[in-house]
Amino acid sequence: MNISLITFPGTNREHDMAMALKQAGATNVNMVWHKETDLGKTDLIVLPGGFSHGDYLRCGAMAANSPIMKDVIAQSKKGVRVFGVCNGFQILIEAGLLPGALLHNNSLKFICKNVHLKYVAQGGYMKPDEMIHVPIAHGEGNYFANDAILKQLEDNDSIAFKYCNDNGICDDAANPNGSVANIAGIYNKDKTILGMMPHPENATQDHQINTSARPFFTSLLNSL
Amino acid sequence: MKTSVTVTLKKGVLDPQGKAIEGALHSLGFEGAENVNVGKLITLDLPDGTSQEQIKDMCEKLLSNPVIEDYEIKILN
Numbered sequence: 477m478n479i480s481l482i483t484f485p486g487t488n489r490e491h492d493m494a495m496a497l498k499q500a501g502a503t504n505v506n507m508v509w510h511k512e513t514d515l516g517k518t519d520l521i522v523l524p525g526g527f528s529h530g531d532y533l534r535c536g537a538m539a540a541n542s543p544i545m546k547d548v549i550a551q552s553k554k555g556v557r558v559f560g561v562c563n564g565f566q567i568l569i570e571a572g573l574l575p576g577a578l579l580h581n582n583s584l585k586f587i588c589k590n591v592h593l594k595y596v597a598q599g600g601y602m603k604p605d606e607m608i609h610v611p612i613a614h615g616e617g618n619y620f621a622n623d624a625i626l627k628q629l630e631d632n633d634s635i636a637f638k639y640c641n642d643n644g645i646c647d648d649a650a651n652p653n654g655s656v657a658n659i660a661g662i663y664n665k666d667k668t669i670l671g672m673m674p675h676p677e678n679a680t681q682d683h684q685i686n687t688s689a690r691p692f693f694t695s696l697l698n699s700l
Numbered sequence: 701m702k703t704s705v706t707v708t709l710k711k712g713v714l715d716p717q718g719k720a721i722e723g724a725l726h727s728l729g730f731e732g733a734e735n736v737n738v739g740k741l742i743t744l745d746l747p748d749g750t751s752q753e754q755i756k757d758m759c760e761k762l763l764s765n766p767v768i769e770d771y772e773i774k775i776l777n
Contacts, residue, residue, distance in 0.1 A: 533740075533762070533763075534765055537762060537765070538762075541761075541762060570765070575767075576767065577765055577767045577768040579713065579714060579716075579768065580716050580717065581716070582714060582716050583716070584716045584717065584720055618714070620713060620714075620767075620768060622712075622767075625767075654714065654716075
């Protein structure tokens with residue numbers, strides 16, 4: 477099993493992600509610099525978090541046009557699994573692999589705290605209504621989709637995670653950044669591409685105290 | 701060919717920066733200031749004869765995000 481972790485200038489969560497994947501049993505985790513043009517044979521492409529290109533213009537806009545992204549897009553079209561977290565999610569959206577946009581948090585503040593997430597899709601890496609407790613760390617994580625995109629996400633069962641409270645209620649009080657419909661993460665139609673703002677990789681290690689996202693990573697690797 | 705591209709949020713897209721600035725203007729005593737929106741101004745030099753289509757292509761592929769933003773192109777000379 478080959479996993480490609482794509483790094484851009486300003487990526488800073490790649491080692492956290494590698495630790496989470498290895499903790500779940502991954503052995504071949506390769507860092508791939510964005511200037512590369514060929515991923516070779518890979519089973520999972522991961523875009524970790526950070527501040528690629530300093531978040532200039534729009535978060536992820538420059539990274540989405542990096543040389544390696546041509547092969548990321550080509551392989552994803554063939555069904556190779558892709559997983560993007562935080563800035564990685566922003567890059568997937570800017571690259572057109574996932575719909576919608578990510579705006580400034582409605583509070584205008586950078587938010588760094590633990591949140592509860594409810595899994596709402598019927599298929600994919602978790603079971604409906606399962607919850608995980610994971611950190612968020614972003615300034616531009618306010619998921620925006622117009623009515624047509626939102627309907628498409630709902631019709632295709634593409635909404636993966638919603639922000640909720642500790643009782644699993646997805647209300648305004650549990651929405652940290654103003655995301656439409658409390659959306660924290662989405663799939664593409666075939667559920668081969670997942671992007672999310674929260675950081676499950678930071679809820680997997682003993683030293684992180686919270687290990688609630690371990691089953692998620694196990695399931696992700698089992699799907700390959 | 702000096703060119704400018706103004707990028708603004710589409711109507712209906714929340715503009716928290718605009719809201720914050722509006723609030724600050726009000727607290728400075730400019731109570732009449734309303735509908736404050738924040739955008740971006742990008743200026744660039746292009747080879748003479750660059751077509752409008754090519755500039756539009758730049759705007760749609762990189763300079764703006766058509767999902768949330770509108771853009772306006774101006775040729776300055």
